[in-house]
Amino acid sequence: MKVGFFLALSTKKEKGSFIENLAMLLTSGIDLVSAFDTIATETRSAGMKKVVNFMKEEIEGGSSLSNAMDASRIFSPHIISLVQLGEQSGKLIENLNAIVTQQQKEQALKAKISSAMMYPVFVLGLMVVVSIGIAWFILPRLSSVFKSVNKKLPIVTRILIETGNFLGEYGYIVIPALLIAMTLLVYFVFIYRRTKFVGQFIFLNTPIIKRLVQEVEISKFGYILGNLMSAGLPVVTSLRSLADITSINRYKRFYSFLADKVSEGNSFHKSFTTYKNTSQIFPLQVQQILFASEKSGRLSESLVNIGEKYEEKTESTSKNLTTLLEPLLLVIVWFGVGTVALAVILPIYSLVGNLGDTPDTQPPAAKTRVVKTADPSVEVPESTESSATEDGVEVLLTGDDIVEILPTGVDYLNVRKEPSTGAEILTRVKPGERYKYLEEITGWTRIELPENGSGWVSANYVRKSDQD
CATH class of the missing domain: 2.30.30.40 (SH3 Domains)
Structure with a gap:
């Protein structure tokens, strides 16, 4: 099935709902084809409805569920592998439920990061809007007022006036161009696949955010890898699936490196120790737990425990991040407000101070x-x-x-x-x-x-x- 950009975008949010609904319908005893009919009827997105009908036709033509999902080209390899293992072991429903739980965990982790960043993004966005409003509408008027005063103005006021004059004349070009430039900057630094490593570098070198990203990735690593291995997926396949899931390039490279080393017959201990700067990716405590559980044969169980433990840490760190950012944002906001206030108040104060030296009418003509x-x-x-x-x-x-x-x-x-x-x-x-x-x-x-x-x-x- 050919999947274009818009089809992939329209089905991105509904893939999880599809698997969840399929698991519930199969649990209730409905056959696979009838389950697809029901899901297609309830699906609102035209793109997802097209994918569901395509998979139904594949199954009616004799394909297995895993092959039909693979042919649709919208599901990640580890999901297809879990479905295939479930079909082979007779635990399809259990594996589908495991996939649903895994996706819920991923969404919860993303939601925690989003909620932690929502407040600072909102405050900074509001500050930008207010600043643009002041610069575009208020400063040009203040400029005309202060120009009528034959006094030397403070440098802050002069800068503000020149900015107001410039925006008053070219604001209709400069401000839209600035907004477009900021949008493109955010897109290419944090979203675009080929250049988002720049934004990741910034995040991974900012102390508090670095800690949050690390805890999210360790939680994802432990929970997803542990569940994939518990479901019967080989370690190498599980690691490659994990590399496909993560969006952080540093961890993606590390998981691919682990998969290559383990496929060569190396242990987790040796694979970790041969990778440079492993301590920047995983804390030593986590590494020691992995090494000990690998020797005891309880690796998958320990991985799940690590995932749950770091999920709790992620929640705590996200709350602390918001608490720590609030005073910093207040300082930034008050700095901007204080600058504008000083620029306006200083010349007014100077005028009032000199008022006693200035006559309220024209001075009398000079006399001999x-x-x-x-x-x-x-x-x-x-x-x-x-x-x-x-x-x-x-x-x-x-x-x-x-x-x-x-x-x-x-x-x-x-x-x-x-x-x-x-x-x-x-x-x-x-x-x-x-x-x-x-x-x-x-x-x-x-x-x-x-x-x-x-x-x-x-x-x-x-x-x-x-x-x-």
């Missing part, structure tokens, strides 16, 4: 400073700007003058350590308060403070006080 001489009728104009005014005319202040703080629109005026808007803020003074004038630099006036020595204020908001 008039220097009062000893003769009141003589006034000497000077080109330098002054900060203090008296009756609408700017006057030159001296060290004996008192200046009054003018209204700023925010009910305070920042006093800075140096004559610069970026300098440290020493304190704040209120409109109407009076302080001793010390000196001035263009745009800034230095005043004497009661407790903190002296500081600089914007010259636009001081004037000579009428009261000394």
Whole structure:
């Protein structure tokens, strides 16, 4: 029977149900052909229905069940071997039930790995979606807001703004391309048969995941190999079947190596010791149990016990994996949230901090400073700007003058350590308060403070006080 890609895909999940239903029907006393008729009637998948009808025709033509399953080309060699052994020994139903149990164990192990990875995958996926939403829709708007502020922005904010501008202009191309690239990367690293060894290398070198993968493979090795041998399948055939079942290349190579060595007449002990880095594949404790049970003739029983023991360990490790990944994922999420928050809050904080230095309206036009001489009728104009005014005319202040703080629109005026808007803020003074004038630099006036020595204020908001 010719099996294409789509037929193999459509029958992948229903093969287990077919064997389980066949075992139950044969146990109830129904003959083989009638059992196939019943299964074909209940099968919903068109692909699986086609396979069941094909096998029924083969059986009606005189083929055995194992030959019909082999001709369908959708069942693995070890399943066909078990069915064939059951036909020869008269234990077909028992072997079918053993296959069902084995498949249930495999599905349970896969489900444990999937459940352990579901939470981190969900959190990371949600984080990617939220990040794309922020980058595509929110950042471009923030960019226009911050651009209107004539202040030097923090580097985090500048990076965020440039990213927002870029995505605002090219996001409809970049984001779909990025999603496609990520999907292809996951496919080729973890799924595609020829390149998935890269993903396996990553898993097998990540401490916690490595332990989980190892426990799953040892559980599968013990339970499947033990049951195949108990059913009467030769050790070499069982090992080759195990190599066909596993998807981890490191274990696949090891099982094939064991099969070759055992077929040459070597024991498990010798086969294990001649393989490089065996301890990275199987713990020494498991190896010692296998060697001892091989000598005592109880290998299949010990293998099943190992499989059950490591199945329990797999369940415990999968729970611990989720527990350990939760804080790590929270750190990653909070790092992303914190970066965006800092990029937005830092410039806002800077603006609020400088608000006392910035007038709420346009500053008055520069006026010519008039220097009062000893003769009141003589006034000497000077080109330098002054900060203090008296009756609408700017006057030159001296060290004996008192200046009054003018209204700023925010009910305070920042006093800075140096004559610069970026300098440290020493304190704040209120409109109407009076302080001793010390000196001035263009745009800034230095005043004497009661407790903190002296500081600089914007010259636009001081004037000579009428009261000394």
